[in-house]
Amino acid sequence: MARQTELDTGLVVAAHGRHVVVETPEGRRIQCHLRGKKSECVVGDRVRWQASGDEGVVEHVEPRRNLLMRQDEWKTKSFAANIDQVLMLVAGEPMFSESQLSRALIAAESAGIPVRVLLNKAELPQAEVARERLQPYRAMGVEVLETSLKTSPDASRALLTPLLQDAATLVLGPSGTGKSTLVNLMVEDAQAQVGDISQALNSGRHTTTSTRWYWLDAAARRGALLDSPGFQEFGLRHIEADQLPMLMPDLRAHVPQCRFYNCTHRHEPGCGVRAAVERGEISASRYRIYGEIREELERTKW
Numbered sequence: 001m002a003r004q005t006e007l008d009t010g011l012v013v014a015a016h017g018r019h020v021v022v023e024t025p026e027g028r029r030i031q032c033h034l035r036g037k038k039s040e041c042v043v044g045d046r047v048r049w050q051a052s053g054d055e056g057v058v059e060h061v062e063p064r065r066n067l068l069m070r071q072d073e074w075k076t077k078s079f080a081a082n083i084d085q086v087l088m089l090v091a092g093e094p095m096f097s098e099s100q101l102s103r104a105l106i107a108a109e110s111a112g113i114p115v116r117v118l119l120n121k122a123e124l125p126q127a128e129v130a131r132e133r134l135q136p137y138r139a140m141g142v143e144v145l146e147t148s149l150k151t152s153p154d155a156s157r158a159l160l161t162p163l164l165q166d167a168a169t170l171v172l173g174p175s176g177t178g179k180s181t182l183v184n185l186m187v188e189d190a191q192a193q194v195g196d197i198s199q200a201l202n203s204g205r206h207t208t209t210s211t212r213w214y215w216l217d218a219a220a221r222r223g224a225l226l227d228s229p230g231f232q233e234f235g236l237r238h239i240e241a242d243q244l245p246m247l248m249p250d251l252r253a254h255v256p257q258c259r260f261y262n263c264t265h266r267h268e269p270g271c272g273v274r275a276a277v278e279r280g281e282i283s284a285s286r287y288r289i290y291g292e293i294r295e296e297l298e299r300t301k302w
């Protein structure tokens with residue numbers, strides 16, 4: 001293996017199994033293969049690589065600042081590494097799932113990544129119900145922004161630009177909430193940037209199945225949106241059941257009141273969390289979601 005100092009540096013802007021697209025500091029995009037069976041690359045990774053003909057080989061993945069992932073019974077999926085924030089898109093039409101929102105928040109909390117929630121399609125009457133469902137999240141300190149990306153693009157851009165321009169932001173959200181609309185609004189040459197990735201991979205066929213990196217300002221290579229594919233399941237099997245309450249700020253606030261240090265907050269007497277649910281300080285739906293996830297995490301792992 002070449003000494004690391006002799007290798008080129010690069011940023012992973014797309015990853016498909018053993019194939020990744022690495023962007024050089026000059027902005028060139030090159031298809032690379034991974035060295036060794038064990039190595040794994042995700043979008044956002046900083047790597048050292050070596051040219052090999054028209055392509056390259058990733059020799060080394062730099063240590064990650066963070067990694068956002070989900071893990072269900074059968075597979076582990078990494079969304080991205082080294083990100084500054086998550087922007088979670090939700091809407092009233094289709095109505096977002098509180099369970100999915102909570103899971104994304106828990107995964108991000110466990111990875112140490114801040115999250116902002118964006119309620120899009122705010123002009124629709126259905127947004128009112130979504131707004132109400134988001135109230136417990138606002139109350140526990142989650143910042144919730146509102147946009148109408150399609151009907152008020154200029155106002156949306158003005159709101160989002162200062163929040164996005166200097167950060168690497170991973171966009172999450174269910175299908176149909178406006179992720180593509182967001183990318184097309186904020187990234188001038190989004191189609192060209194996708195084209196570069198497809199060209200580097202010699203095919204367009206994978207490009208919708210994994211996270212993609214878009215520079216907000218491709219010339220300055222400043223600020224990026226990472227568009228992730230929609231997902232059905234958001235498994236949290238990588239999280240320890242005992243840690244779960246500590247990753248839910250509304251529950252965490254009441255844990256010190258529990259009589260038992262190892263309280264599971266389900267049936268123990270003198271539970272501060274359940275008392276808070278009864279007083280209405282923790283929403284019933286959040287407590288139900290906690291129970292569902294906890295049960296999932298305690299089920300035998302295969």
Ligand SMILES: Nc1nc2c(ncn2[C@@H]2O[C@H](COP(=O)(O)OP(=O)(O)OP(=O)(O)O)[C@@H](O)[C@H]2O)c(=O)[nH]1
Pocket residue numbers: 120121122123124147148149150151152173174175176177178179180181182230
């Ligand atoms: N009413 C309304 N519709 C919007 C708004 N933003 C986006 N849409 C529409 O919602 C639909 C879904 O938007 P997309 O941007 O394709 O959503 P997506 O999240 O990328 O969905 P997938 O491509 O399925 O993952 C499109 O028909 C958009 O035109 C909005 O602010 N208000």
Ligand SMILES: [Zn+2]
Pocket residue numbers: 255258259263264265266268270271272273274
């Ligand atoms: Zn308790």
